[in-house]
Amino acid sequence: MSADFSRETQAIATGFWPLAGIDEVGRGPLAGPVVAAAVILDPDHVPAGLCDSKALSAARREELFGAIAASALGIGVASATAAEIDVINIRQATLLAMRRAVAALPVRPVFVLVDGNDPPALPCACETIIQGDALVASIAAASIIAKVTRDAMMARLCRRYPAYGFSAHVGYGTPAHRAALEVHGPCPEHRFSFAPVKGVWQR
Template identity: 50%
Template sequence: MKRRSGSAGQPAQELLPGTPSGARGRDAGWGHEQQAWNRGHGNVAGLDEVGRGALAGPVVVGAVVFPEGTDLAGLRDSKLLSAAHRERLAGEIREQARCWSLGVAEAAEVDRLNVLEATFVAMRRALSDLVVTPDLLLLDAVRLPGSEIAQRRLVKGDRLCASIAAASILAKVERDRRMVEFDRIYTYYCFGENKGYGTPVHLAALEKRGPCPIHRLSFRRVLGPQERQGTLLA
C-alpha cells in the first residue's frame, strides 16, 4: 500500500484494562474506538501481531484504520476463529476499512534482534504502509517504542477491541498463507498444518532432521546439540 510518513506528536497513554464496552457476547466491541472518535481522533489504528511464539516463519503485524462509526460484527481474536471464518472476515475488513496494511519481520530478523524487537520492526513497517497517518494507536498490551503517535494499550485487546481483533485476523490470514507456501518448499515439517508452532509432529521432525532456513535458531527448542555446533540442515 502507499506509504505516508508523519505522526501526531502526542504522548503515549497508560496501560488500560480492556473493558468490553460495546461487545456482542464474545465478539470484540467498538467501545474504545467510539470513545476515541468522540474525543476527536479521526484515524484510529488497531495493531496486532501473529507468530511471536512460533519456532519457524515470520512475525506478521496487521494495522487497520476504520471510518468513524464502523460497527462491523463478528470480530474476535483470530485464534478463536476457524480458518474459513477468518478468511470471510478478512474480506469484510478489507472492504470496510479506510486503509489497512501488513508488516513482516522474517525469522532471520527475529534471530538477529530478538522476537520482541522484531515485532516492533514489523509494527513500524505496517504503520509506514498505511495511506493515512493515525492519530491514535490501539495496541494489545504492548507499547511501540519511539512512536510519537498517541498509544492506548489494552489488556486482552485482541478479544475486546474490534480494531485490534481485525488487525489480528488480517495478520493471521497472511501468516498462514505464507506458512502454507513454505510447506511446499520444506515439506518435512508440516508447516501447512502447524504454521511453525511447536506441535509434537514439528518437534519430532526437528529432532530427526534439524532446522531449515526459516527456523528461528535463537529459540531453544529449535537447535539440538549438532546444530549448536554450527550445522544448519536444509
C-alpha cells in the same frame, strides 16, 4: 463475545482520527516470521463479529478477512523475518513489525490502539490494551488480518520445505514439528535462537 467499537468512538470524539488498531501473530513459533497488522476501520461500516482471531475457526477468519478488506479505510501488514528475530530477539522483532505495519498504512494515524502492554515507538500517540484483540474492534480486525496473512505465508513455506508440515502447525513446536527437526534439522526459515532449534544448526 465480539469486540466492539466503543473505545474507538470515545477516542474519535476527543479528536483522535484517523485511528488504527494493531496486533501481531507469531511470537511463539519455532519457524517463520512474526506478522503485524494495522487497521483503520470505517466507523460507519464496522464488520459484525470481530473478535480475537484465535477464537475463530479458519473459515470464519477468512470470511471476516474479506469483510475487513472490503470496508476498512486502511490496512497495513508487515513482518519481521526469522533471521531478524535471531539478530534482535522476538520482542524487538515484534515491535519492528508493528512499526512497519503502521508505516504501510495508506493514511497516517494520529492515534493507535495496541494489543498487549508493550507499545512500539511510533510517531503518534498510542495506548496499549491487554486482551485488546478480544475487546476492541480495530485490534480484533488487525488480529484477523495478521493471522490469515501469516497462515498463508506458512502454507507457501510448506510448499518450499514440505518435510516440516508448516501448513498444519504454522511453525509452532508441535510434536510432529519437533520430530521433523530431529530428522531433518532446521531450514532457513527456522528461528535459530529458539529452543529446540538453538544448537541444532547454525544459520
